[in-house]
Structures are given as C-alpha cells and as structure tokens.
Amino acid sequence: MGKKIWISTLAFSIALFAGCEAGGDEDAAADFPEGPVELIVPYDAGGGTDAVARALADATEEHLGESIGVVNTTGGGGAVGFTEGATAAPDGQTVTLVTVELVTLPHMGLADVSHEDFKAIGQMNFDPPAVTVPADAPYDTLEEFIDYAEENPGEIQMGNSGSGSIWHLAASAIEQETGVEFEHVPFDGAAPAVTSLLGGHIDAVPVSPAEVLPQVEGEELKTLAVMDEERAEVFPEVPTFEEEGFSGADGVGPWRGVVVPEDTPDEVASVLEEAFMAGAEEPEFQEFMEDNGLGMTITDGESFGQMMGESYDFYGELISDLGLE
Structure with missing residues (x-):
C-alpha cells in the first residue's frame, strides 16, 4: 500500500509540475508583450536591411499592441547582431531580423551562431539574383551568355560583393550548374x-533586381534571367533560369526574416508570428517593398525554419566545394 501511495504521489507531483510549467508559458503569452519590443538589425542604419526592418516594425506595431524599436548592432558581416539576438533573454521582448548570412557565415568560420540558435517567426523577403549585363553586350539571352562563357573560359568578369558573399556564391552556383568558368571580381x-x-570595367553581375532596376529601366543595362522558379515582379518580361533550362541554381539569393532565441516559449512566439505576419500583409509595407523592387515572400515560422535548414545545408556544400570553409 505504501508503495502505491508513493507512486500516486509522484505521478501527481509530475502532473502538477507539468501543468504549472504549461500554465507558466500560457501566462507569459497572456502578459506578452510587457512593454516595447526591440528589433535587432545586424547591419548599419540606412542600408537595405535596416529600411526593411523599420518599414516592417511600423506595420507590425498596431498588431502587437506595443512599439517596436529598431536597434542596429553591426560588425562581422552580421555575426555580431546575430550573436546578440541569439543570446538575448528568451522572453520575446527581443527579436532579430536575420538574413541569408546567418546560414553562410558559420560554414566559413565567421560566426559562432546559426539558425539552430533561433526559433523562426516568419520570412518576409527573398530576392533572386538577376544576371545583368551592359545593354550593348553581345548576348541577349541566358543561353547566349552561357554559350559565350563556354567558348571563352574565364573571360567574363563577374562582379560580386566580396569573396564568400551571397553574390559570389550565386555566381559560383551558376558555374556549378552550367560548367562555365568566370573571373570573379570582388567589390565592397x-x-x-x-x-x-x-x-x-566588368562584364556581368548577379545581384538583386532592386539593385539594377533603375539602370535596366533606363536601358543602360539588361537583365538576362533571374535565378528563381518564378519571374521577378519588377521584371515580368525576364525569364527564370528554370525557363531557360538551368534549374540547379534556383533558390540562391538573399532573404530576410524574423527570429527569436531558441528557448522562447512557443506561446510567445505564436503571438509574435501572428503580429509580424499581419504586419507583412499591411498595404504600406507591401507598397514599400514594391516601390523598392524587393521581393515579397511571406511564410510562417514553421516554413521559414525549414527553409533556413535547407539553405544551411545547401550553402555548406557549396562553400565546401569552393574551399571557403
């Protein structure tokens, strides 16, 4: 009898503890947010990611019921801000706007944190590389561009934003997919x-549509194709790599989304997800993205988390192949 009583008491205690823990999470969600929320941006004020963060914060505040203050925490190509976001108190009061560098820098030994240190809230942006050349270039299609590169190995000078940057990786992915060889020219x-x-001074760049939109509209440059499964809204007449018969390089490119520290309670993360998803759907935010030529990709936390994991694996293999580990 004594043994049965002890087991029953133990079971009751475990159930009570679990209930209190669950109740604690629910209470945390009920009380959340407790004051202004801080949004860490790992890059300088005035840049593209900062502008997206501020527009998103403005659109989300009314849905969250509290102000959202943007804090620029720079350094290490984003690593400093990622680290501060990952090590913040897991109470939902600090969120971080992360970029594709979260899954590339760790493979190059440039960051001690990755997507695994966060809980995903949602994705708001993806910009496919747009392979762009001078308007008077001797090729008018991606096929002609690739043919020229095959016939002239290493002759096409492909500009990028630095060794190991997303645009360098995009150009390298094209090389892997097609078998051509570029001369990579880094810029700041x-x-x-x-x-x-x-x-x-160079022959081509694989940058976001937004970064060449004015020059393409001014007929100074021409975009041959975008590295995505769907055409870019700002370049509806420009075909995709897949349409041109090159699908292996799809999915390469910068993205932006919101995360919280890994141990943040699910109930709190759900409140943030609902608010940020609603903010991303606000007309003023979508108008901001459209006016700046930025691609809208709105996905929930689960989908964003899965995408980050897939990106981490993809870039890990690519960076290893390039010897940039």
Missing part, C-alpha cells in the same frame, strides 16, 4: 559592382 558591396558594370 553590390552598388560599386553595378557602378563598375556601368563603366564597362
């Missing part, structure tokens, strides 16, 4: 690479 960002392309 995509903007100077585009400027060099306009000046005739």
Whole structure:
C-alpha cells in the first residue's frame, strides 16, 4: 500500500509540475508583450536591411499592441547582431531580423551562431539574383551568355560583393550548374559592382533586381534571367533560369526574416508570428517593398525554419566545394 501511495504521489507531483510549467508559458503569452519590443538589425542604419526592418516594425506595431524599436548592432558581416539576438533573454521582448548570412557565415568560420540558435517567426523577403549585363553586350539571352562563357573560359568578369558573399556564391552556383568558368571580381558591396558594370570595367553581375532596376529601366543595362522558379515582379518580361533550362541554381539569393532565441516559449512566439505576419500583409509595407523592387515572400515560422535548414545545408556544400570553409 505504501508503495502505491508513493507512486500516486509522484505521478501527481509530475502532473502538477507539468501543468504549472504549461500554465507558466500560457501566462507569459497572456502578459506578452510587457512593454516595447526591440528589433535587432545586424547591419548599419540606412542600408537595405535596416529600411526593411523599420518599414516592417511600423506595420507590425498596431498588431502587437506595443512599439517596436529598431536597434542596429553591426560588425562581422552580421555575426555580431546575430550573436546578440541569439543570446538575448528568451522572453520575446527581443527579436532579430536575420538574413541569408546567418546560414553562410558559420560554414566559413565567421560566426559562432546559426539558425539552430533561433526559433523562426516568419520570412518576409527573398530576392533572386538577376544576371545583368551592359545593354550593348553581345548576348541577349541566358543561353547566349552561357554559350559565350563556354567558348571563352574565364573571360567574363563577374562582379560580386566580396569573396564568400551571397553574390559570389550565386555566381559560383551558376558555374556549378552550367560548367562555365568566370573571373570573379570582388567589390565592397553590390552598388560599386553595378557602378563598375556601368563603366564597362566588368562584364556581368548577379545581384538583386532592386539593385539594377533603375539602370535596366533606363536601358543602360539588361537583365538576362533571374535565378528563381518564378519571374521577378519588377521584371515580368525576364525569364527564370528554370525557363531557360538551368534549374540547379534556383533558390540562391538573399532573404530576410524574423527570429527569436531558441528557448522562447512557443506561446510567445505564436503571438509574435501572428503580429509580424499581419504586419507583412499591411498595404504600406507591401507598397514599400514594391516601390523598392524587393521581393515579397511571406511564410510562417514553421516554413521559414525549414527553409533556413535547407539553405544551411545547401550553402555548406557549396562553400565546401569552393574551399571557403
């Protein structure tokens, strides 16, 4: 009898503890947020990611019921901000706007955190690389461009935003998919690479549609194809790589989304997910993205988390193949 009483008491205690723990999470969600929420941006104020963060914060505040303050925490190509976001208190009061560098930097030994240190809230953006060349280039289609590169190995100078950057990885993915060889020319960002392309100093760039949109509209440059399964909204007449018969390079490119520390209670994360998803659907945010030529990709936390895992594996293999580990 004594043994049965002890087992029953133990079972009751475990159930009571579990109930209190679950109740604690529910209480945390009920009380959340407790004051303004901080949104860490791992890059400088005034840049593209910062602008997206501020537009998203403005659109989300009314749905969250609290103000969202953007804090720029820079350094290490994003690693400093990622680390601060991952090590913040897991109470939902600190969220981080992460970019594709979260899954590339770890493979190059440039960051001690990755997507596994976070719980995904949602994705708001993806920009496929747009292979762009001078308007008077001797090729008008992706096929002609690839044929020229095959016939002239290493002759096409492909600008990027630095070794190991997303645009360098995009160009390298094209090489792997097609078997061609480029001369990779690094710049301190995509903007100077585009400027060099306009000046005739390089032959092509694989940057986001937004970064070449004014020059393409001004007929100074022409975009041959975008590396995605669907055409870019700002370039509806430009075919995709898949349409041109090259599908292996799809999915390469920068993305942005919101995350919280890994141990944040699911109930709190759900409140944030609902608010940020609603904010991303607000007309003013979508208008901001459209006006700036940025691709809208709105996915929930589960889908975003899965995508980050797939990106981590993809870039790990690519970076290893390039010897950039």
